[in-house]
Amino acid sequence: MASKSPANLRRIPSVEKVKQSPKVAELLRHLSDSFVTAIVREVLEDVRAAQKKGAKESGSVDMDAIEEEAARRIRAHLSPALHRVINGTGIVIHTNLGRSILGPETVAAMTEAATHYCNLEIDLETGERGHRDLVIEPLVCALTGAEAATVVNNNAAAVMLSLDTFAKGREVIVSRGELIEIGGSFRIPDVMARSGAKLVEVGATNRTYITDYERALSPETGLLLKVHPSNYRIIGFANDVKLSELVELGRKRGIPVMEDLGSGALVDVTRFGLCGEPMPQNSVAAGADVVTFSGDKLLGGPQAGIILGKREHIKAIRKNPLMRAFRVDKLTLSALGKIFQILLSSREPEKQIPTLAMLARSVTDILEMAQQVYEGIGADARKALDAAIADGESQVGGGSCPGQTLPTKLLMMRPKRFSPDALAQHLRKNEPPVLAIIRGDSVCLDFRTILTEDVPDLTTVLRTIALQPSHSR
CATH class of the missing domain: 3.40.640.10 (Type I PLP-dependent aspartate aminotransferase-like (Major domain))
Incomplete structure (x- = not known):
């Protein structure tokens, strides 16, 4: 493998060649040259390091893949660093998710x-x-x-x-x-x-x-x-x-x-x-x-x-x-x-301050939202996810009311084709990302902290994950 590395290194395109490729050139029209150049160099350095380690076989340097990766990284840099997420953890004041929501x-x-x-x-x-x-x-x-x-x-x-x-x-x-x-x-x-x-x-x-x-x-x-x-x-x-x-x-x-x-x-x-x-x-x-x-x-x-x-x-x-x-x-x-x-x-x-509204939510209201999603994903998705509604306990979070919980309703999922960790990862990688909790062999969504406006997106995310072809998993 080591003898093939120099040949592969010579196949790595120049910075200018990547910048002139269609996808990168289109982005460069609207961005500073120095910014795009820095990203392209970063991509090429990663390709070069992989080749030196013998991670790729001779002839595996792919210009299309390099162009695609450079364009992806440029777009990623320009995307907002903070993303809206759906909080299915049941932790109302979740420090990692920005604590209180403002009304x-x-x-x-x-x-x-x-x-x-x-x-x-x-x-x-x-x-x-x-x-x-x-x-x-x-x-x-x-x-x-x-x-x-x-x-x-x-x-x-x-x-x-x-x-x-x-x-x-x-x-x-x-x-x-x-x-x-x-x-x-x-x-x-x-x-x-x-x-x-x-x-x-x-x-x-x-x-x-x-x-x-x-x-x-x-x-x-x-x-x-x-x-x-x-x-x-x-x-x-x-x-x-x-x-x-x-x-x-x-x-x-x-x-x-x-x-x-x-x-x-x-x-x-x-x-x-x-x-x-x-x-x-x-x-x-x-x-x-x-x-x-x-x-x-x-x-x-x-x-x-x-x-x-x-x-x-x-x-x-x-x-x-x-x-x-x-x-x-x-x-x-x-x-x-x-x-x-x-x-x-x-x-x-509590009608105007979301944090208080979540603490005040009745189990009846929470159950109604959970049932809306449960019914909305359809019978095929419910079967694929082995989904069921169950009782649970929510936490206040943020160091508040330690040891105390509030009764809630969970959507529990135990799909045979996913491990709990894999399903939780799929949920996090969707758009919008969904944060769930793992309880034993189940992945759970606590509806106390899921907003009304989250319901359509959450329903779509769950259907997409449940019904996607097995080869794409």
Whole structure:
């Protein structure tokens, strides 16, 4: 094989020849020469590397295949990197799929801000420069009872900025049972170290008392921190310190108290059959000086970190030089503003906020959609996929309500001609891609997270996969 490689290498066309081939030349008419040249070189380097490894036999360098691959890669580069997908996993706040979906009213508010100039930082009454926090601060304060509020680009930034503001070079006391790690390797101890604060752990993993905090106090204490363990629960022989206890201690010693809620639900989720999540308004009522939570989890908005609390503390955060690095743009503010307006004005916000709508969906509604797809794919596809509707459990996701599930309906598929992994891959590679879950020997679609507008496409995808000739699989 090695003796044939030089001959094959000589058969590899030049960059210019590939650029002049019909399919590539047509694309080149509308694109920059340097961009197309780089892609063609990349393709030819891959062909050359394959030939050097002896991966192809003599005479196997195919100009048509090279032209086709170059054109494919050029088109792939020009296609959107983010694709709409159908979420059949049943995880409502799916971090890998972009977390919360925004409703039409929220998208309309973002579009308005994106396509026009807006009063982001101007006071329309005086004509003088204003502050972008005023876009959302009155709404957040009305919802939570906080004195002031600001927004940064995510909750990790909110925690980082708060620690940097109040405890840089000083000590922060936190319970060992609250030293959380969430997805993406976000660890409270690591964030604290980056902020310049010094971590002081107190208590045991499962039991911490207010006296543990009291004993750890020193002249270097800058902050008392309480962290909601978003994605786990400690049960059994356990005890944690109530926020109100920390507040009392902080006031007695003149030390600010901060609570990181993680998900932060402004709507009581017990109405959806869940056991509940801490609510920012309750933290404010308990006297916390600073409260942080996410915008794109149970709030159902865009990625953001909301910081609210006492006026003097929010003012200090705004003055931190890092605030400019962490602040959000007009699109995020317009989306959050609309979400907060909905929460203030509607008794049923789940009708306008998709994340809440999915949590609120009844099993009856979910079954109706599952049956629509089941019937829509037809008898032949149902038989080929060995499809059946079954009971299942959905997850909230995003570190919210850990260990809790909601009843749902699944479309279970056990085709003999596909392994579960192969069927899941076929679903992902369709247009639009469909994300499913594998349970034992079945591939399942959870209809809690499938949108009404997904139904026609999902029906077509399932029929196509089920009825395609076996040789194309």
